[in-house]
Amino acid sequence: MSEKGPENEPAETTKVTDDDVVEDPQDSAADTDRVAEASRWHVALREITTGNALVAVLSVFLAMFFGSLMILFTDADVRYGMSYFFARPSDTFIYAWEAISGAYVSLWRGAVFNDLGSTFHQQIKPITETLKFAAPLTLAGLGIGLTFRAGLFNIGGRGQMLLGGAAAAFVAVKLDLPMIVHLPLAILVGALVAALWGGIAGLLKALTGAHEVIVTIMLNYVGYYLVFYALTRKSLLQAPNSGNPKSSPMPESAILPDLLGPKFNLHAGFLLAVLATFLVWWILNRSALGYRFRAVGENPAAAKAAGINVGLAYFSAFLISGALVGLAGVNQVLGSVTDGATSGLDAGIGFDAITVALLGRSRPFGILAAGILFGAFKSGGFFMQASESIPVDIVLVIQSLIVLFLAAPPLVKAIFRLPSKEA
CATH class of the missing domain: 1.10.3470 (ABC transporter involved in vitamin B12 uptake, BtuC)
Structure with missing residues (x-):
């Protein structure tokens, strides 16, 4: 059995404690600023996603979505395309796109700016009518x-x-x-x-x-x-x-x-x-x-x-x-x-x-x-x-749907998976 010499003795391990670590004050301040900045953005995002303003905007979006479905159901071309949907489904989608886009483009032209107008007066008159109403x-x-x-x-x-x-x-x-x-x-x-x-x-x-x-x-x-x-x-x-x-x-x-x-x-x-x-x-x-x-x-x-x-x-x-x-x-x-x-x-x-x-x-x-x-x-x-x-009653339906969704904020938040304020 060989004797242990100094060279054979196990090396001593030094235990480093938190007190022995010297932090750079500048690094600590930078970390604090980053955390505060992240917290501010998190709070802002939380306010946006749980606030009433976003619910109102999404209520309008949902109302216009369901209004689009009603436009499809009342459009003669879409119903015609549906009659032979399985033979040529692309026609139905084309008719559907033309019905919805045509409706909302005409809504824009009648409410904001009519690019089909031959004079500047005719082009901007829709926005003046909107403000009048x-x-x-x-x-x-x-x-x-x-x-x-x-x-x-x-x-x-x-x-x-x-x-x-x-x-x-x-x-x-x-x-x-x-x-x-x-x-x-x-x-x-x-x-x-x-x-x-x-x-x-x-x-x-x-x-x-x-x-x-x-x-x-x-x-x-x-x-x-x-x-x-x-x-x-x-x-x-x-x-x-x-x-x-x-x-x-x-x-x-x-x-x-x-x-x-x-x-x-x-x-x-x-x-x-x-x-x-x-x-x-x-x-x-x-x-x-x-x-x-x-x-x-x-x-x-x-x-x-x-x-x-x-x-x-x-x-x-x-x-x-x-x-x-x-x-x-x-x-x-x-x-x-x-x-x-x-x-x-x-x-x-x-x-x-x-x-x-x-x-x-x-x-x-x-x-x-x-x-x-x-x-x-x-x-x-x-x-x-x-x-x-397109029947003008569609617009009345959209307005009514806006009221419906505004009256049920939890429904809107559930559809879009928005967090609640308690979350």
Whole structure:
């Protein structure tokens, strides 16, 4: 057995601890910055994928997808191709592509830019028509959205539009004033009457707890018959030489001026909608009144415990909402393309505004964007029907589907596998 010498002894191992490692401060700071940057992007991505804005966009996408399926089912060429699908399937796909692309291209040409127009005026006229239709939708949508933020549901847009439009028409046809006074006075009176009409629901809600949905629905009927009565009485609104429920045409001094000249139908009503958007944004985000609206909308009991007069907030919200919706009626009556006030001046906008407010998530600039989108649907739908023989009702179905998907965010998130906020 050989003796172990120094050369045969096992080498000693040195155990390195964390304390023995000297980190470079610059490397540590760089790692911290990278982690913070990654965290910021992760949070941003999480906000995007779980936020309401993305759900709204995807709701529009899904609605247009199912609208495309309806276009296929109603297209004669597609049905013809399906009759011999197994003999030559390519024909069916070609017909399907032509039907869908033709529909949405014509929708674009009727709503944004018509590249087939022979003059620049004809090419850009679609976008002006879209903005014209968007103005009353935005104004009414702002009114509905404001009540949403206060925890209320104003479904009385029709009655408020009718009263506001009729009041503006009364001032326009009964008074003879210079334009600098006549037009602002007609707008102001229309907004004020509609505000008072909307305030009835707010007052009943504040004093008695009456449900605003039922009250505003009933007020729609009352408002309609009041306006109809006024339009059948020559002492009120009926045109002197007419037996129909219709007012005289608005005088020049009380008509909203054109923005781009007589070749276009776009008038100052759109500017009114843009100004109202900024005003509502300021009220909701920069004023004490808007803070009270939002607090009451989030939790009325907590707001009351914090000293906020909940009843007064309800009443104020309906006053402002009624004025905004009434401006939509004023826009309809005093617009440069109107022939006067009728009992159908609301044109369904009072109910379409609910969809606009939902799509805009009750945010002023979101409502403005939603109003322009629905204005594009309305303007492009007529062109699509004329050029492609596609029923304009398809556009109404798309709008209804948007509401359906907006009402079910979990369904949209499940379809696109979006994470939830709790994830």
